[in-house]
Amino acid sequence: MSRLKKWLLGLCFLLLAVALWVVFSPMPQGIPVLEYHEVAESVDEDAYVYNVPPEEFRQQLDYLQQQGYTTISMLDFMKAKRGKMELPAKPIILTFDDGYEDNYTDLLPILEEYGMKATVYVITNEIGQPGYLNWEQLRDMQDRGIEIGSHTANHDPLTGMDAARQLDEVHLSKLLLEWNGIYTVYTFSYPNGAYDASLPALLAQNEYLTAVTGDAGLNTFETDPYLMQRVNIPHPRFGLLEFKLRLLKAEVFTKLRIHQHLENPS
Numbered sequence: 391m392s393r394l395k396k397w398l399l400g401l402c403f404l405l406l407a408v409a410l411w412v413v414f415s416p417m418p419q420g421i422p423v424l425e426y427h428e429v430a431e432s433v434d435e436d437a438y439v440y441n442v443p444p445e446e447f448r449q450q451l452d453y454l455q456q457q458g459y460t461t462i463s464m465l466d467f468m469k470a471k472r473g474k475m476e477l478p479a480k481p482i483i484l485t486f487d488d489g490y491e492d493n494y495t496d497l498l499p500i501l502e503e504y505g506m507k508a509t510v511y512v513i514t515n516e517i518g519q520p521g522y523l524n525w526e527q528l529r530d531m532q533d534r535g536i537e538i539g540s541h542t543a544n545h546d547p548l549t550g551m552d553a554a555r556q557l558d559e560v561h562l563s564k565l566l567l568e569w570n571g572i573y574t575v576y577t578f579s580y581p582n583g584a585y586d587a588s589l590p591a592l593l594a595q596n597e598y599l600t601a602v603t604g605d606a607g608l609n610t611f612e613t614d615p616y617l618m619q620r621v622n623i624p625h626p627r628f629g630l631l632e633f634k635l636r637l638l639k640a641e642v643f644t645k646l647r648i649h650q651h652l653e654n655p656s
């Protein structure tokens with residue numbers, strides 16, 4: 391056998407071993423944080439890629455229920471981490487970035503129908519603009535069990551911004567929400583998923599407890615609470631199968647300890 395053949399055979403065995411290990415060893419016990427944007431029947435073309443149509447969203451929620459998942463908020467996760475709350479057997483967190491108006495008109499009724507919780511991250515300078523949530527809707531959503539988080543004031547990536555502006559984006563967006571009747575804002579979502587090593591400390595100084603990235607993976611109490619990983623759920627092109635594969639990908643990435651730092655334009 392030539393050296394090349396031996397090498398290829400070895401590689402095949404290695405790949406087979408990895409595949410068997412992924413398939414047969416128990417999947418990691420981690421909490422998925424799903425990353426959505428819009429749930430609406432019709433959206434403009436720019437938003438299409440981030441929109442999950444209501445029918446497909448319902449199929450996803452049906453699947454999560456069948457799998458025994460119970461939705462929790464980011465604050466529930468932090469309470470449980472500090473031993474102040476018991477988590478359900480299979481917790482999952484649903485998050486929605488940017489604060490689109492359809493989160494109120496289309497998403498909220500579906501969540502209520504399923505008895506599920508969610509966290510909505512709003513861009514405070516967009517509040518009340520066409521296509522975005524207004525203050526009344528935000529307060530009503532909060533009264534109906536939705537957790538509101540900050541996605542900064544202007545949605546500019548925080549990386550590469552000077553420290554004074556970073557502070558404004560992080561601090562003023564939180565204050566504005568709280569001044570307008572939103573409960574203490576504990577949770578934050580990095581615009582475009584862009585973060586650097588200094589940002590967790592800045593968020594902690596500004597009394598945030600958690601932040602979500604766009605990095606793929608699941609979360610445990612050992613995960614840095616300011617670098618929570620998510621499972622991105624864009625417009626599905628392959629139906630429910632794609633949703634299942636995206637959840638599986640996060641499990642596999644967690645298991646293989648692959649850290650995929652993604653920056654997306656959302």
Ligand SMILES: [Zn+2]
Pocket residue numbers: 487488541545581582655656
């Ligand atoms: Zn965003």
